[in-house]
Amino acid sequence: KADAIQRVDSHTVLFGVIGDPIRHSKSPIMMNRAFRETGVNGVYTAFHITADKLGDFIAGVRAMGIRGVNVTIPHKQDVMQYLDHIDESAAAIGAVNTIVNNDGVLTGYNTDGIGYVRSLKEEAEPQLAGKHIVVLGAGGAARGIVYALTKEAPATIIIANRTEQRAVELAASMNGETSVTGVGNDQLQQVCAKADIIINTTSTGMFPNVDESPVDASWLRHGAVASDIIYNPMKTKFLADAERAGCRIHGGLGMFIYQGAYAFEYWTGQPAPAAAMRETVLEALR
Numbered sequence: 233k234a235d236a237i238q239r240v241d242s243h244t245v246l247f248g249v250i251g252d253p254i255r256h257s258k259s260p261i262m263m264n265r266a267f268r269e270t271g272v273n274g275v276y277t278a279f280h281i282t283a284d285k286l287g288d289f290i291a292g293v294r295a296m297g298i299r300g301v302n303v304t305i306p307h308k309q310d311v312m313q314y315l316d317h318i319d320e321s322a323a324a325i326g327a328v329n330t331i332v333n334n335d336g337v338l339t340g341y342n343t344d345g346i347g348y349v350r351s352l353k354e355e356a357e358p359q360l361a362g363k364h365i366v367v368l369g370a371g372g373a374a375r376g377i378v379y380a381l382t383k384e385a386p387a388t389i390i391i392a393n394r395t396e397q398r399a400v401e402l403a404a405s406m407n408g409e410t411s412v413t414g415v416g417n418d419q420l421q422q423v424c425a426k427a428d429i430i431i432n433t434t435s436t437g438m439f440p441n442v443d444e445s446p447v448d449a450s451w452l453r454h455g456a457v458a459s460d461i462i463y464n465p466m467k468t469k470f471l472a473d474a475e476r477a478g479c480r481i482h483g484g485l486g487m488f489i490y491q492g493a494y495a496f497e498y499w500t501g502q503p504a505p506a507a508a509m510r511e512t513v514l515e516a517l518r
C-alpha cells in the first residue's frame with residue numbers, strides 16, 4: 233500500500249509545508265502516505281518560502297484555496313499576523329505550525345505540544361496526572377510542550393535552563409492549575425533526582441553534536457522516563473546513557489509523527505493513519 237498510486241485530478245485538494253530551509257523536510261512523504269492510506273484526494277508538497285515572501289504566500293493560499301499548510305522555522309511566529317483566527321492554545325504558545333483554510337477563512341493552530349504529549353502517552357507513559365516532570369530548555373519547543381503538559385494535570389513541572397531568566401519567565405507565563413517553576417542549570421542534579429519524567433527540548437545531542445548530553449545520567453532515578461524531542465539521531469547520548477542508568481526511554485520521532493497526525497485530523501476530520509505515517513518516515517530516515 234505504501235506505493236499505491238496517488239491520484240491527482242481536477243478535484244485534488246492542495247496542502248504543503250513552508251519553511252526556510254525546507255528541502256530536508258519529511259512532512260511531504262509522511263502526509264502523502266496518509267492521503268494514500270485513507271483515500272483522501274490530496275497532494276502535499278514543500279514550499280521554500282523566505283521571510284520577505286510570507287505575506288505573498290498566504291495571499292496565494294487564499295487565491296488558490298490551498299486547504300492546509302504546515303509552518304516551520306522561521307515562520308511560526310511571523311505567520312500569525314496574516315491569519316484570520318488563532319486558536320486559543322496557539323495564541324497561548326505564541327506560535328502556529330498548522331493552518332486550516334475553511335472557505336477562505338484561515339485559522340492557525342499549534343500541534344507541536346499536543347503532538348509531543350500524545351506521543352509520550354502512547355509510547356512511554358499513559359498516565360501523566362500526578363507526575364513530577366522536568367523540562368530541559370526554555371525555548372520555543374519547550375513553550376509548546378509545557379503548555380500541553382499543563383493540560384494533563386501533572387503534580388509539578390520544573391523548567392531547567394542554561395539561562396535561568398528564560399526558564400523563570402516561561403514558567404511565570406503558564407497560568408493554569410499546574411505548578412510550573414523555572415530554575416537554572418545549577419539546580420539540575422537536584423530536580424532530576426526527584427523527576428518521574430525528564431524531557432530534553434534543547435538541541436544538545438542533535439546531529440552533528442551527537443556526543444553531547446544535557447544531563448549526567450547518574451542524576452536520573454531508576455525507572456524514570458527519559459524523553460528527547462530530537463530524532464536525529466534516533467537514540468541521543470542522553471537516551472543511551474539514561475537507558476544504561478535504568479530509565480525507560482522515549483525518542484523524538486513520535487512528536488513529529490503526531491504533530492502531523494493532528495494536522496491531518498484538523499484538515500480532513502478523520503483519524504490519521506499514524507502507524508503508516510511512522511513506517512514511511514522510518515524508511516526515509518534509514
Ligand code: ATR
Pocket residue numbers: 368369370371372373374393394395398433434435436
Ligand atoms: P527551540 O525552538 O528549538 O526551542 P530556541 O528557542 O533557540 O530553540 O531554544 C533553544 C533552547 O536550548 C534554549 O533553552 C537554550 O538555552 P538558552 O536559553 O540558555 O540559550 C537551550 N540550549 C541550546 N544549546 C544549549 C547548550 N549547548 N547547552 C544548554 N542549553 C542549550
